[in-house]
Amino acid sequence: MNISTLLQGIASFAWIGFIGVLVLIFVRTSRNQPAKGLTSLVVILLVAALLLTTAGAGLVFLQANEYGVVISAFQPNGYRTQALGPGLHWIIPFIESVQKYSVARQTYTMSSTTSEGAVQGDDSIQARTKDGQQVFIDASVIYKADADQIIQLHINWQNRYEENVVRPVSRAAIRNAVSQFGVEELVSTKRAELELAIRDEIESKLKENNITMTDFLMRNIRFSDEYAAAVEQKQVAEQQAQQAKFVVEQKKQEAEQARQTAQGVADAAVISAKGAAEARLINAEAEAKANQLLAESLTPTLLQYQYILKLAPGVQTIFIPSGNQFILPLPDTGTVPAQ
Secondary structure, X not given: OOHHHXXXXXHHHHHHHHHHHHHHHHHHHHOOOOOHHHXXXXXXXXXXXXXXXHHHHHEEEEOOOEXXXXXXXXXXXXXXXXXXXXXXXXXXXXXXXXXXXXXXXXEEEEOXXXXXXXXXOOOOEEEXXXXXXXXXXXXXEXXXXXXXXXXXXXXXXXXXXXXXXXXXXXXXXXXHHHOOOOHHHHHOOOHHHHHHHHHXXXXXXXXXXXXXXEEEEEEEEEEOHHHHHHHHXXXXXXXXXXXXXXXXXXXXXXXXXXXHHHHHHHHHHHXXXXXXXXXXXXXXXXXXXXXXXXXXXXXXXXXXXXXXXXXXXXXXXXXXXXXXOOOOOOOOOOOOOOO
16 A cells, blocks of 8 residues: 555545534534534544645555656646656646556467457467468467657557557467468478567567567467368378388388398308318318328338238247248339339
């Protein structure tokens, strides 16, 4: 409660008291009863009521988010050229009055939801894209009155600026911007560009009318039922195509995996066969080398000795015909001459 309201409240009680005492005086006078003391009281109450009423009418308190336009009969144009800022001010009682304007941020919402926005029911903006599709947009405009232009705002719009400026400017800007885009662009890549175009136009138009836009929120874009059904069918078809493509890729991967497995088995078989062949070759080379070394190491004496050992390990006595050598001749290991 500010001081102006307090003074007006006290003045109201003073007027009530004055009237009450005045009635009491008339009652006592009609009954021929003395009313001398009451006369002084009624005068005091009258003076107090007049002073308090005058002070209450002359003092104006504005909140921190309020500015005031002084309507004055003493001014040629009917108002003071300087607006009142927040705080306590004095105006000429009963001659001047103050029209208050809030400079706090305000939100104007246009929505299809019944419980939202200033207008009950579906208040979304209907617009058409450049390819003729109808869309429905829910949006909110956050704005405030320009404190430096309160006088001009009062002259042009008084307190009607929300309904007569903010609403029509916002709806027209949204329709104009939507008409520059195709419906496919709004669905996919151009939504941010659309929002920026709307924001710029609303901000410019409101500024021309002494209102500052602080933010624009494009809350939702809806499409006609027919287009929504077509989009849904398209998405289903795309999903099915993607699924089919995935199946094909999966089959390709399985075939490639099988091919690589078979190739691995074949490569392993080749490597195994090659290893076996190389092993046989190595064995053959080793055996040939051993035979060569053995052949080089054989001498007649060694062969004779080995021959005797191989005759019969259990032979104790050998009978030799008279006239023969003691040791039997060795088998001829030489090459038989050709006949």
